[in-house]
Amino acid sequence: MALSVVILAAGQGTRMKSDTPKVLHPISGKPMLFHSIDAAQKVSDDITVVLHHQAERIQKAVEAVYEGIAFHLQDAVNYPGTGGAMRGISPRHERTLILNGDMPLITEDSLRLLAEGDADINMSVLQLDPPPAYGRVIIEDGRVQRIVEDKDCTPEEKAVTTLNAGIYCVSRHVIDAYIPRLNNDNAQREYYLTDIVEMAVTEGKTVHPVIVRAEEFLGVNSKLDLAHAEEMMQRRIREHWMREGVTMHLPETIYIESDVTFEGECTLENGVTLLGDTHIVHSHIKAHSVIEDATIIDSDAGPMARIRPQTTLEGTHVGNFVEVKKSTLTGVKAGHLSYIGDATIGEGSNIGAGVITCNYDGKAKYPTTIGRNVFVGSDSQLVAPVTLEDETIIAAGSTVTKDVPTGALAISRTPMKIVAGFFNKFFGKGQ
């Protein structure tokens, strides 16, 4: 589809009460604006983001993730408002979809619906009663006449329940001819994009209202809206993955970020949190585990496991209160209460309760390499850098400071003493 997209993101977002620009607030792990860009990229190869407030910061954030996005700086001092935002933009294609950067729930399907046909203006329309403070769509004889902003409404207009959802698809004529002619003769002294509708009607052009689903067009203006948008996004993400075959216990307690993916048959128990670029294949994640930027294949983890970035678990069992960071565990059992960081652990190895990789000396991180069929006894500390070769045994309670060669036992313990009769000597008889 030869379609251009302009995303309006120059507004200040005062109601967020934040130093972070509104469109960079994350929803399900991704800045709000990125959700709009993702949807836009599915329908267009010509995307322009309009910026003003904290423009540089937003542009940098976008450029760190996306390629080929154009940026347009609005002259918001002289031309404030959504119409002012469109000044000086010349899209590449004949038709342009204009989106708000604060509508993260918009879907590709709705964008396609809005881009259909060849009306000069397709505009998104909502029916809500009682009407919130949106622009009212004035319809006479079944035809859209104009949009009146809430602050400019007469009492009769205020009662109108047909509302402007704020997304449009317009022809090149609208952009070239109407945008330069907009004025700021209104309550807010702003250049309203919405005035293009009346201009088109006056010139006998076609304005086509497209009824849309309110949920997708939720504008995020406050932290409360942000939380609502995230709830809806979470519901969508969970429902998508359940349809793809993921089993979820008490799904409303599970949090899954946008970039998480699943393959095969997976189960998530209640309270699981899956973050970042996590990939789960044919695995069972037990209650209240937190997993971030990790790959888990044919494994089970938790309850209450914490799997941190750059970890791969394959054919592995990780039990409760085990933390794994930047490690690769293949065919391993680590059942209880461990910290495994910067480690590689091979097939058939067992990590006992309370084993700690001492990977950090206060200045730098060091690796621990554990071979195949290694038995690491409970409560051992492995002081990195250190290697435990294949088929070695570490006795419980050892502090391992040297490499252990294949087939060996390593034991480091203070010899145990038995002092007979000491109790009575110390506490006195009859205690």
Ligand code: UD1
């Ligand atoms: C706008 C519509 C209103 C509609 C509502 C739906 C106008 C005049 N009104 O109102 O009819 O019901 O959306 O949500 O268009 N922006 C800029 N530059 C600016 C001002 C805004 O880029 O100078 C951007 C904002 O960042 C935001 C979008 O435009 O992404 C919408 O602006 P906002 O101020 O939220 O418009 P509304 O008052 O909500």
Ligand code: MG
């Ligand atoms: Mg708004």
